[in-house]
Amino acid sequence: MMRDLWFFLKLYRQHLGLLALGILLAIVTLLASLSLLSLSGWFISATAIAGLTVVTAQTFNFFTPGAGVRGFSILRTAARYAERLVSHDATFRLLSGLRCWFFDKVVPVSREHLGYYRKGELLDRLVADIDALDQLYLRLLSPLIAAVTVTLLLSLFLSFFSTTVALLVLTIMTLWIIAMPLIFYVAGKKTGESMGIKQSVLRQQVLDYLQGMTEQQIYGSDDASRDQVRLMERGLIDDQSRMSSLEGLGSALFVTGSGLASLLVLFIASGEMAQGVFSGPVMVMMVFGVLASFEALMPLPMAFQFLSHTRHAAGRLRQVVSTPVVSFPEKTGGVITKGDVRFSGVTCHYGSALPVLQELSLTIPAGSHTAILGKTGSGKSTLITLLTRGLEAEAGTVSIDGININGFSEHELYRGITVVPQKTDVFNATLRENLQLAAPDASDDMLMAVIQRSGLHQIAMTESANAGLLDIWLGQGGVALSGGEQRRLAIARALLKPAPVLILDEPGEGLDIHSEKALMEEVLQSFEGSTIIMITHKTTLLEKMDSVYFLDSGNCSVMK
Amino acid sequence: MSQHSASESPLGQSTQKQNYRWLVQQTAASRYWLLFSMLFGMLNGVLLILQASLMAGMIHQMVMEGVHRDQLISDFLWVLLLLVLRGVCVWSKEFFGFRAGAAVRIAIRKQLLDKLRNLGPLAVAERPAGSWSAIVVEQVEELQEFVAKYLPQMVLAVMIPIIILMVAFPQSWVVGIVFLGTAPLIPVFMVFVGMKAAEANRRNFQALARLGGFFLDRLQGLETLKLFQRTRFTSEQLSDASEDFRVKTMQVLRLAFLSSTVLEFFASISIAVVAVFLGMTFLGHITFGGEVSLYTGLFLLLLAPEYYQPLRELGTFYHAKAKAVGAAEDILAVLSREDTKVHSGDMAVPAKQPLTIVARGLCVKAGLETQQSQSLLLNDVSFNLQPGQKVGIIGSSGAGKTTLINTLMGFRNYEGDIDIAGQPLAMTELASWRAEIAWLGQLPLIIHGSVYDNIAFGRSVTKDQCYQALAKAQGLDILKSLPNGMASPLKEQGGNLSVGQAQRIALARALVIPAKVLILDEPTASLDAASETLVLDALNAIPDDCTVITITHRLNQLQGMDQILMLEKGRLVASGSPESLLKENVHYQQFLSAHSGSLDDA
Structure with a gap:
């Protein structure tokens, strides 16, 4: 179980210095705070005793402790400030490191496996999981190490005065460090998990309620649905109430426990003081010290409740990064120049269902323009996925220019193939960035030309000036593109990346017939010498094609 | 996820205040819970003072007067009792706070769901259902800590220092003045810390949310990035963006942390000042404070950190406040929407009349909330549907097909006339009309x-x-x-x-209770060929006396219709049997030729 966490802790190594500094500062803050209170207690008691006679009052050295009190108060403030800055800085760095690391790990994961995570909120959850992991330091590691260190140092210091008191303090605080988190981890685990489940069920029911509103109002079942939501909400609140009671108990135990600990120390120490083991002021120092030291133990119960959450996050992330990856050879086995595409005897499944493709053989000669026709769900898109190595064939081979595609390096394969996918990924960035993706070095003039050719300039209609067209922000918080505009964006990207092989997946989706034809003209003009494979369920663009194949239940037949 | 819906731009001060005020108003229902929470918090403060006094007294007696601990057993027991009572107070404060928060959440969630029901399915469909449910579930949850912890703490941060001052002054007016001297600063700090800490939290949170958004966005588009070989670039971009965010956020945090540090400084320095002042008084170097005993000294020293503690705790809940105010913004945006108005009367559908559906000069305006919009979704549409007819509605997207059926089902206001069984829909009780309808949409709903x-x-x-x-x-x-x-x-x-x-x-679900009118919105649009055949077979077996109104774009489904209604930009451009339209109607002929060629129709 803890191996999942350890796996991620290793990633912390990079920022070890900063992290250690953060913890060190946390310890200094706690020690300064503890010293301030105990020294003040000692100072007041010692001066009170010294003040009993004039002589002792005159000879009492108040400079050193007085300076100490002032020093500790300033040290505590300064250390706290520094600790906050350092630990937040470290957290940001960790976060950045974790995200980059995860991104790099996810890149080679095959599309087949990644597709699973793209569904629904899973990806959202992964992002949240990463956030949870970078909090591991701030909320668990740092408080735990600080608590242990402060306990040891305090006990060590007390042992110079009395072994009994030192051992007593060590025992109480160690017990606290071990028992409290354990109790709260165990007690809170079940409720915590049930709470998580109930919240997601509630979310689902609210979602059902909202999505089913038409049905509810037509079928008159609004009240029934609302009752269900209300019931689940009550269940969730009951769980939360248990959790909050537990947290309240934690705070209550803290107040009572810290008070009891200092009371016990007062009881034991006053006995030793009466025997003359140490003086009265030292006893006061001990009591105040113990009282203040509990500040270090305060965050522990919460930290361990958090642990269970983090552990699950770590487990899920590890699962993602350990999914099978697509491996490309470092050195490419050839160069794609002509674009001669061959499928020979290809069979493949998605999951465990019926084969999507069955011993499919298909030759697309270099430079030819081929359409692959089929109904929705006939396995057309699988051909593309195979060609871009998003999926491995179970049997048979796919080759380009006579070389098995598994022999090409990643760079060579993706240089040689340009794809217009069925679903366009619109990035949360400017139009320029969204296009430059395909041609990093393209000048603004080149981009504008492509925008004109693909008809993308139409999105500027809503904007006031055409001049800032490239700076229009797309995606979330920007201009939302319609289905047709997304197609145009995908084709504009393709126009920016000439290649021997061009693959179009449903290029006309969301466009009317005229725009579809005009756009295809542009594409054919730019990729005239290239091999073009167009996948479609419509017969509208077929006259431009050299050959047409019909794909049905995994088999392929020639139509033209 | 709520993180992403957190407002990107800083909220204006005035709207923030409005949101805050609204939030406080919402707690009216749970004010007794809150009152109890505060009372227990205050009781804990009073007991703490008693405990400090007892302990200071015991130490004084043992150190200064040589009293043996065995003579003080009753005092030890008293402190023990106080500690247990304080534990009970702390637990009760949490408990009542939680109750207050839960009551507020239940009430607001109910308001939200009621509002969404009144807005109706069309308004809800404006945004992905997930973004509404994020408000109803997650954003409402964000209010918990604000109500349960922040609000009671706000009162305690004022009351506890006042109580401590009242106790400290009789003991030593100098120490009282040290405390009081910083007291006027407390409201200043509350504002200062409040604004700055909230600002820091907001920035921190926002930076994280933006980074998260960027990361999620690029992960979602990973396939495209791979195909264009931009993964390494994106990874670097990610790293640069993180670094940039870190530097900018740290600049803000550096300033913002300073405010809470000032508070920390006062808490520390007041301990030091009290200790040094008392020590000097004991030694006789300072005489103006009057006589003090060790009891007074220790008592005041124990109280000094507690004087600032409630305010420091308040600071830790500012995050909760910032989140709650942010959530209130989203919640209010929903609650402040005007209810969708639809015609509805109180007469039942005439049971004895044949269930005809007749429209005359039907117009429907765009926009659900206000009637300001002048653009018409349906413009002067008239038709006459007899019981048992199979009716097909066709047209390109945006022609008004869905608007037409939504109007018929009573989800939209209209002008002109719709008569159901000879009685105006506007005078008909919606529930009675809807009891005659069954409906099936494009995307199946599974709950x-x-x-x-x-x-x-x-x-x-x-x-x-x-x-x-x-x-x-x-x-x-x-x-x-x-x-x-x-x-x-x-x-x-x-x-x-x-x-x-x-x-x-x-x-x-649509067939389980036999309806007289079945309304279908492209029922096979998202289906593969095999399922489509099954669904069409099922639809063909529907009894003849049931009126079936179908929106479709599949040409092969048009042949079996008794009547076709074709819409174009809100106007009815063709109406009649498929055979007659094929012969005479240009619009219909054009539609057929434009939509042929899809294999899914084969």
Whole structure:
């Protein structure tokens, strides 16, 4: 179980210095705070005793402790400030490191496996999981190490005065460090998990309620649905109430426990003081010290409740990064120049269902323009996925220019193939960035030309000036593109990346017939010498094609 | 996720204040819970003062007067009792605070769901359902800590220092003045810390949210990035963006942390000042404070940190406040929407009349909330549907097809006339009209629950009726693949069903109680060929006396229709039987030629 966490802790190594500094500062803050209170207690008691006679009052050295009190108060403030800055800085760095690391790990994961995570909120959850992991330091590691260190140092210091008191303090605080988190981890685990489940069920029911509103109002079942939501909400609140009671108990135990600990120390120490083991002021120092030291133990119960959450996050992330990856050879086995595409005897499944493709053989000669026709769900898109190595064939081979595609390096394969996918990924960035993706070095003039050719300039209609067209922000918080505009964006990207092989997946989706034809003209003009494979369920663009194949239940037949 | 919906731009001060004020108003219902929470918090403060006094007294007696601890056993026991009582107070404060928060959440969630119901399905469909549910579930949850912890603490941060001052002054007016001297600063700090800490939290949170958004966005588009070989670039971009965010955020945090540090400084320095002043008084170097005993010294020293503690705790809840105010913004945006107005009367649908549906000069304006918008979704549409007719509605997207059926189902206001069984729809009780309708949309709705739950949908029907409905919907084979038949739970959004299976369950839902009018919105648009055949077979078996109104773009479904209504930009451009339209109507002919060529129609 803890191996999942350890796996991620290793990633912390990079920022070890900063992290250690953060913890060190946390310890200094706690020690300064503890010293301030105990020294003040000692100072007041010692001066009170010294003040009993004039002589002792005159000879009492108040400079050193007085300076100490002032020093500790300033040290505590300064250390706290520094600790906050350092630990937040470290957290940001960790976060950045974790995200980059995860991104790099996810890149080679095959599309087949990644597709699973793209569904629904899973990806959202992964992002949240990463956030949870970078909090591991701030909320668990740092408080735990600080608590242990402060306990040891305090006990060590007390042992110079009395072994009994030192051992007593060590025992109480160690017990606290071990028992409290354990109790709260165990007690809170079940409720915590049930709470998580109930919240997601509630979310689902609210979602059902909202999505089913038409049905509810037509079928008159609004009240029934609302009752269900209300019931689940009550269940969730009951769980939360248990959790909050537990947290309240934690705070209550803290107040009572810290008070009891200092009371016990007062009881034991006053006995030793009466025997003359140490003086009265030292006893006061001990009591105040113990009282203040509990500040270090305060965050522990919460930290361990958090642990269970983090552990699950770590487990899920590890699962993602350990999914099978697509491996490309470092050195490419050839160069794609002509674009001669061959499928020979290809069979493949998605999951465990019926084969999507069955011993499919298909030759697309270099430079030819081929359409692959089929109904929705006939396995057309699988051909593309195979060609871009998003999926491995179970049997048979796919080759380009006579070389098995598994022999090409990643760079060579993706240089040689340009794809217009069925679903366009619109990035949360400017139009320029969204296009430059395909041609990093393209000048603004080149981009504008492509925008004109693909008809993308139409999105500027809503904007006031055409001049800032490239700076229009797309995606979330920007201009939302319609289905047709997304197609145009995908084709504009393709126009920016000439290649021997061009693959179009449903290029006309969301466009009317005229725009579809005009756009295809542009594409054919730019990729005239290239091999073009167009996948479609419509017969509208077929006259431009050299050959047409019909794909049905995994088999392929020639139509033209 | 709520993180992403957190406002990107800083909220204006005035709207923030409005949101805050609204939040406080919402707590009226739970004011007794809050009052109890505060009272227990205050009681804890009073008991703490007693405890400090007792302990200081015991130490004084043992150190200064040589009293043995055995003579003080009763004092020890008293402190023990106080400690236990304080524990009870702390727990009760939490408990009542939680109750207050829960009551507020329940009330606000109810308001939200009521509002969404009044807005109706069309307004809800404006945004992805997930973004509404994020407000109803997650954003409402964000209010908990604000109500449960921040609000009581705000009162304690004022009251506890006042109580401590009242105790400290009689003991030593100098120490009282040290405390009081910083007291006027407390309200200043509360504002200062409040603004700065909230600002810091907001920035921190925002930076994280933006980074998260960027990261999520690029992960979602990973396939495209791979195909264009931009993954390494994106990874660097990610790293640069993180670094940039870190530097900028740290600049803000550096300043913002300073404010809470000042508070920390006062708490520390007041301990030091009290200790040094008392020490000097004991030694006789300072005489103006009057006589003090060790008891007074220790008592005041124990109180000094507690004087600032409530305010420091308040600071830790500022994050909760910032989140709650942010959530209130989103919640208010929903609650402040005007209810959707639809015509509705109180007369039942005439039972004895044949159920004709007649429209004359029907106009529907765009926009649900206000009637300001002048653009018409439906413009002067007239038709006459007889009971038992099979009616097809066609047209390109945006022509007004869905608007027409939504208007018929009573989800939209209209001008002109719609008569149901000879009685104006505007005067008809909606529930009575809707009881005659069944509806099936494009995307099948599967709710969290069993197959039975999904078919019965909250209506009282027997299991047997559900079986029969499922049989009519050609869906009995679905049960075979499920472990518990009718009682099998269906996964989220029908995760264990194909779209075709889900649509047949949705069809069974429409058929389980026989309706006189069946309204279908492209029922096969999202289905594969095999499922489409099954659904069409099921639809063909619907009894002849049932009126069926179907929106479709599949040409092969038009032949069996009794009447076709073709819409273009809100106007009815063709109306009649498919055969007559094919001969005479140019619009219809054009439509057919423009939509031919899809293999899905073959």
